[in-house]
Amino acid sequence: MPPAPTRFLDLDGSRFGIPTYPWGWSKHFDPDLGTKAQLRAQGLSIAGLEVAAQLMWASTRSPRRDRVRTANLYRPSLARPVRPMTPAQERALSRAHLARHTCSECGRVWDVYLPTSNGRQCPPPAGCRSFEAPEREFGRSVAVAA
Ligand SMILES: [Zn+2]
Structure with a gap:
């Protein structure tokens, strides 16, 4: 029996603790969400941000026993720009x-x-x-x- 399509869908976080969306579907439920890499691509930093939701999907590359992988999602609207390197840092x-x-x-x-x-x-x-x-x-x- 194939897994239910809602296996990784948990809009209010009652099952997984935080709102959870299947891979590729978070934008359809909440456009103000992005992964760390997606925020970074927009020049935004996740520093100081709380994890707002998560993606969840099945993958053979998962180290977990249940073969499930997750990715944290953050709110781009709350994120600050990545700080440019200071001369001393450079x-x-x-x-x-x-x-x-x-x-x-x-x-x-x-x-x-x-x-x-x-x-x-x-x-x-x-x-x-x-x-x-x-x-x-x-x-x-x-x-x-x-
Ligand atoms: Zn030498």
């Missing part, structure tokens, strides 16, 4: 990125993130040693240009 983020790109042994800066699994050093098999020659070459070309 500096801190840049420093963190630079650290992730810089070899902890020789200080070479890479285009890619260096994994912490090898102590954030130049990648094997060559490691730090192999780059002495290209760096000297780089120094020479700078001298020519200047």
Whole structure:
């Protein structure tokens, strides 16, 4: 027997605690609802917001025994815009990125993130040693240009 179409519908929250809608149906019952990602796409933050309702749907990807997944819904009308990053935050983020790109042994800066699994050093098999020659070459070309 297929599940009843109203299995995930609970308008007043009497069954699930908060108003619950089947996946894809919340807009039809209450247009002023959105997921975190939907609010973020509108430049809105869920910070300080209470969960207003939830989506509920059956999915094999659910870790739950009943194979049900849920998603929190918030009120876009109450949400505030995402705060832009402050200059200090941007500096801190840049420093963190630079650290992730810089070899902890020789200080070479890479285009890619260096994994912490090898102590954030130049990648094997060559490691730090192999780059002495290209760096000297780089120094020479700078001298020519200047
Ligand atoms: Zn290195």
